[in-house]
Amino acid sequence: MLSDVMEDYLKATYVLQREGGPPVRTSDLAEYLGVTPPTVTSMLEKLADRELVEREKYKGVELSDEGETVALEILRHHRLLESYLAEHLDYDWSEVHEEADALEHHISEAFERRVANALGEPRVDPHGDPIPTEELAPLADDDTAALADIEEGETVTVARVSDRDDEHLAYLAERGIEPGAELDVVTVAPIDMVTVHVEGDEIHLPTAIAASIRVERETRATA
Amino acid sequence: MLSDVMEDYLKATYVLQREGGPPVRTSDLAEYLGVTPPTVTSMLEKLADRELVEREKYKGVELSDEGETVALEILRHHRLLESYLAEHLDYDWSEVHEEADALEHHISEAFERRVANALGEPRVDPHGDPIPTEELAPLADDDTAALADIEEGETVTVARVSDRDDEHLAYLAERGIEPGAELDVVTVAPIDMVTVHVEGDEIHLPTAIAASIRVERETRATA
């Protein structure tokens, strides 16, 4: 009953709302989705009519519970697909995103279930992002920090890497910076640069990239 | 560059052309695709403009070489997906068709390759239909006969079952009539019915169903 495109707007709104908080603005969605602002406005009207978002004109939009559920459903598809491609079809975790984006709107509930089952009901995808449960319960708040904000001398564990950019992902993959990796933060931003040690290697990361790596401070997650 | 819908028209044209020969008529496509004849006419014009079909007005349409290649590509996706779902995701061969139909337009060439590889480059799908090669070479002509046309007393091997109808498929699956099964044809059409023995069981098949089961007479294929 919802088009692919509507599902993408809802997913985008969810992601942006999670990182910037509501309301999500027209221009942010336009940029995220690669579309012009008037296009977003008209879609947002449609979504508001269907009560998938609450819209305040000129302010932006916030997902309704129903809209959030749709977003979680698509996110579950996306992340399950990424996990499956990586685990069973030999994809590298840096090339998995695009394929999942194309498929996420077209799989049945049966497919979702069987893939989840084949994977053993995973909780996180290859980038470290949480996979919504089958019941689509709201996700826990994110309590990680950006690598760019860590102090020199700290040791942290990589929790997530942004799946938004293939190039960055490939760059990090080559250097062993992936969810679960331990990082010693050596220097921060002598000039727009973070230097870390990982597995004995010294790696230099532009701040733009370091900002998209989320880390945990204590090793509390090694349960 | 081609829309999903165009791909579906090309695939449908291929299938109909294979079973009825060219030209494929507007109304046949309309019925096959569940769409009205004017809709087909307008799509066929578009396809002819792009030289994917040769069209003779009021007569019908025949695939160009390029159109056939597209059709084979989609058919390859479809049948590879069906095979993969059956083999690796625990689908029954009677429920595989719909999922493949939804996914066939959205997988990448990389996905196609990895799935083919995981399956060991299969030649036929779970319904016994041939899978086009990666190079999309034209398929060999079909030399099977319809079960409905077999004489009483013959023993035949099931080559293919039509994947068009879930209900029929489930019916046949339950009774062990699947590609590779040996059938003794006991009686033909006492009144619209074919009776066969398979694995010791006696099965009665309405002619409508028997017409959609393709069989081989000699056991020559047991190479």
Added chain:
DNA sequence: ACTAAGTTTTAGACGCGTCTAATGCGGGGT
């Protein structure tokens, strides 16, 4: 050769998702 039946095409419309150009709103700096 004519006509009726059936099929195909033309004509005109609609909803969707998108765009560009023009207009409208609203908050921050003087």
Added chain:
DNA sequence: ACCCCGCATTAGACGCGTCTAAAACTTAGT
């Protein structure tokens, strides 16, 4: 308080894939 500027919305258009209703063609039967 006012003005500007940036952002958002409105207005109007377009291509796609679909439809219904009307017209045109084909063909088979007399």
